[in-house]
Amino acid sequence: MKKVCISLALLGWLWTVPAVAQDAGWINHFEGTSENYLLKRGDETVPVALFTVVQVGDEISVKEKQPAIELSLRGGTQSVKVTDENSPFLIKPDSQVPASLDKLWAWTTLRFGEWRKLVSEVPDASEQNQCASLFMPLLDNVTGYARLVAGKRPLHLQWYGGEAPYGVLMKQGRKYLLTKTSPTPTIETEALSFKAGKSYRVMVFDSTGQSFKRGFLVINSSRVSVPELEEAPLPNNVRKTLLAIWLAVQGNGNLNFEAYQQVAPLTDYKPAGLLKKALGVTQEAQNCRGIRG
Numbered sequence: 460m461k462k463v464c465i466s467l468a469l470l471g472w473l474w475t476v477p478a479v480a481q482d483a484g485w486i487n488h489f490e491g492t493s494e495n496y497l498l499k500r501g502d503e504t505v506p507v508a509l510f511t512v513v514q515v516g517d518e519i520s521v522k523e524k525q526p527a528i529e530l531s532l533r534g535g536t537q538s539v540k541v542t543d544e545n546s547p548f549l550i551k552p553d554s555q556v557p558a559s560l561d562k563l564w565a566w567t568t569l570r571f572g573e574w575r576k577l578v579s580e581v582p583d584a585s586e587q588n589q590c591a592s593l594f595m596p597l598l599d600n601v602t603g604y605a606r607l608v609a610g611k612r613p614l615h616l617q618w619y620g621g622e623a624p625y626g627v628l629m630k631q632g633r634k635y636l637l638t639k640t641s642p643t644p645t646i647e648t649e650a651l652s653f654k655a656g657k658s659y660r661v662m663v664f665d666s667t668g669q670s671f672k673r674g675f676l677v678i679n680s681s682r683v684s685v686p687e688l689e690e691a692p693l694p695n696n697v698r699k700t701l702l703a704i705w706l707a708v709q710g711n712g713n714l715n716f717e718a719y720q721q722v723a724p725l726t727d728y729k730p731a732g733l734l735k736k737a738l739g740v741t742q743e744a745q746n747c748r749g750i751r752g
Contacts, residue, residue, distance in 0.1 A: 482556050525582050611653075
């Protein structure tokens with residue numbers, strides 16, 4: 460009889476233990492402001508933000524006539540758009556992160572925290588645009604050479620200060636690879652071949668005769684390999700953004716240049732756009748009044 464009482468007591472305790480939250484995915488993209496959406500978790504309201512983890516049982520709603528919000532469920536392998544017509548949308552048990560993706564999921568959620576930190580520390584770009592001196596945080600805010608992965612690819616460059624129009628030159632050794640003019644302080648080049656082990660030099664000139672000169676070193680892709688992402692069944696824009704986040708938090712910032720290249724083309728993906736902005740303007744050791752050239 461005593462054993463039966465103990466068993467019943469144990470069963471009663473188990474009934475009162477809250478269920479372990481089952482992660483399903485994250486908020487992947489939305490237009491406009493977070494006030495257009497509502498995320499309910501039981502009796503609680505969870506703030507809506509990019510890369511917020513959502514769980515089984517959550518309900519998300521879109522206010523009337525507001526843009527859809529995109530969820531990445533099943534650990535990022537299932538995309539769902541929630542509109543004002545299918546609201547409130549309930550995240551069901553079959554949308555939870557599969558056990559086969561547990562390792563990838565643990566790695567991915569670490570990147571979410573790093574992304575939030577990176578994009579929250581962005582200084583006011585308008586102040587940097589008003590700087591008299593030319594400077595390029597992508598190449599300036601590093602110890603030693605910035606790094607770029609080898610291959611044939613377009614190059615994305617962004618700088619601040621000076622006065623338009625601008626001239627941009629790039630050379631490897633004595634060979635000029637790029638001669639370009641630009642009315643704005645940003646360019647995308649045609650596809651260029653970058654060879655591992657070689658260093659390249661970028662020069663930017665403005666209409667007043669000011670100049671900026673910095674270099675970068677090309678490395679093999681194996682130097683920035685991430686096993687968790689190599690065979691991950693994720694959309695390309697998510698994969699590139701996660702890789703860029705990981706690159707941006709490595710070492711002394713010399714992989715920020717490569718991180719920027721990963722997200723610069725992803726113009727329709729909001730998390731990538733915010734990270735691009737952060738990488739393009741953030742400076743830790745110098746500001747626009749520092750020495751350039």
